[in-house]
Amino acid sequence: MGDQQTLPADIIGRLFRREPDMLADPYSAYRELREAGPVIRVDGPPQGPPWLNAWHVFDWASASACLRNPRVSSQRQMAAMPLEHFGIDPATPAALFFWRMQAQTMLTMDAPDHTRLRGLSLKAFTPRVVEGMRGEIQSIVDSLLGGVNARGETTFDVMADLAGPLPTMVIARLLGIPADDWAQFKRWSDGLIGFNITQQKIDNFFQLGQFLARRIAERRREPRDDLISGLIAARDRDDALSEDELVGQCVILLVGGHETTTFALGNAIYRLLADVSRWDRLPETAIAPAIEELLRYDSPFQALSRRAAADLDLSGAPIAAGDTVWLWIAAANRDPAAFPDPDIIDLERRDNRHLSFGLGPHYCLGAALARLELQVAVATLRERWPSLRLQSDSVDWKRDGAIRGPSVLPVEAG
Template identity: 45%
Template sequence: MAATLSQPDGCACSKEPAHKPPPPAREPARDGPRLAILSRDPSEDPMAELWDPLAPEFVRDPYACYARLRSEDPVHYVETPGFRFFLVTRYEDVLAVLRDPAYSAQKFPEQLVADAMAGPDPSFAALARAVSGMMLIKDPPDHTRLRALVSKAFTPRVVEGLRARIEAIVDELLDGAAKAGGMDAIGEFAAPLPVIVIAELLGVPAADREKFKRWSDEMVPFIDGTLRASGLVQAARGAQALEAYFRDFIEVRRKDPRSDLMSGLIAAHERDDALSQTELVATAILLLGAGHETTTNLIGNGLLALLRHPREWGRLRREPGLVKSAVEELLRFDSPVQLTSRIPRRDVTLRGCRMAAGVEVNVVLGAANRDPLEFPDADRLDLARAENRHVAFGHGPHFCLGAPLARLEAQVAFSRLVERFPSLRAASQEESRRPGLVLRGLAALPVFF
């Protein structure tokens, strides 16, 4: 690693040559994380030991690491065998990157697609198609076109019309838990709730929910960057199964259209070829995955935070009208999505750090949401926090399309939990976290009533 050169505002950048290599070729999947974050010699870079996102202590609590990065090296350069990238951790810098068209959302996944296509199993092509057709990883004008087709289903007004149905689903899930005197708040509540909601929006039959949830879960590690070579075939076959399912389902809906979202997308496809068949299938897969994974993490992380801050739990119980503000604070405090990636189209400079075109830039949403320059007393959970302009849903053109739905589901979930189970408590002080580079969530959260 090159020696460091002091820069303004605490930016410890590598000297120019270290920032100007050709874009690195990502290594094909191997027996290790796809993004192999390996510790470097601290004598060469004192900050190197900080960023180890798959280490157990980081998985438990990344926020101490984020605080040091924000303070000491807010545009942090990481170089490991086969990989090099930047980490951007300050709130104002995260906003700057996400709204600047100089940074592409599309170039990063092109390498994911290349990795998938290089795989030995025929199902890898399905994985590549699923990734490449998603609006999440497209730039304008394709992103604008695809987003416009789906956005009408997720406006606040349309989503508010789902409230009664979401309340009924929540009550049904909690009725079963009440009889048992407790539940795994993830497996029996936070996970099934958004799956049921998005399945009904898409028009997917109830009998098929369990299997497409399983297929979607198999793909998550590939997107999240934690996949090991031994699981890549499983992820690809999950994508292949989802692709086959939605191709068949599209044919069913084409012959028998309903009022669901999938029928609307099919109509757009046939009316003016507004999206290709590959994009149609990829959009369905994205809505399924994004429609449940992040909301599950929001509810799970939020409930754990409330249980660890009993005064705030009691506050919400006494003041149920706080629930909207509470959900925003829970999103900020322990964000379900921790980072997102961009690639500079040209050489750019941020806080005196020169970032070469083509080198990955990871903006750390979880770090930005704890930035004390934007959020006073940022490490304190305050359900009534004012001016809470968090970036848990991202920022700019790729701001989360499903944010209104995720907010409503979480609001109903927490309202019902404090109302029905005011004495709810965790069954254990131990935390069951799932390791992840992008997503932050719990594997399980046993609770008693």
């Protein structure tokens, strides 16, 4: 214990507080913590911030084992964070809705409820169905980049002009949300994924939920060929989905697929341009493995949380039932035991078993869709602007939320 215990706890606290040097380069800290652990216990006062009184996992083998272990629960994680903890009145309608919904999404459920809920959306996300959306995604990317062209400027912000709007527009089309509502839809879901809960988040979540409930009511009266209508049909046929679950399912698709993809795209383009030889060689590089490598190198989600449902041994760490466990997937992605030369970007890397989409029963439902969006966006950008360059070497990393990526990415179109 003693000094050795204090040091990792201090670094972990700085990672959670998203201090600027930790955002710019969390990877040196991850290396240190993996070597000190790889599984580290941090203790503190019972009412402390979420990283206290928890286990932290930094290597690939332990993180993968945990994600696959049915005795490690996704359902119980929120119980560790009551709203009063964050200075929020739990009795307002918005807070009650937020709290109720936490238990209604597939992300926060365990089997068998999780399996049932996930199964209802699965059909919309198979690789074949997703591949069928290629034309639609291409036309959204073309219209966004056409907008940049039309402004006639030589510089633009990749985040504002492409990476920000693209994923929301894709999910909105999938759900059948009219184009007029896209911007509002995006504003409500911006910043919802985070370590902290704020009143603003609760209010946005409530507004988003009410908006989706109205769209669901409309589709119930007048079904269309979209995912909301499909989910209603599944509910009405099998009585499998409660009204809350229906809203929760739509919310989780938007929240899960929006900022993750935005910042994955921002990270990918940043890394490709940070060494222009990568950008220049891109047409000769197979796009699918290149995107996997960029996802491995900078995972948008840095950590996922779980709670142990039973006592278990994790790489020698005695985890007790009820303990919170943080899985630092961004650190696991740089584990030399799983990836040779993990700090080098090898766009042709094979056997790339990165954890950026998670693993096990909660493996990202939208992974095929996200991959397609990233591939189409990067390839189209490269085709349109072969001499695209970063305007500055320094990056302004997004400070809020739990997702890591550039908040702006100014480039010169050349």
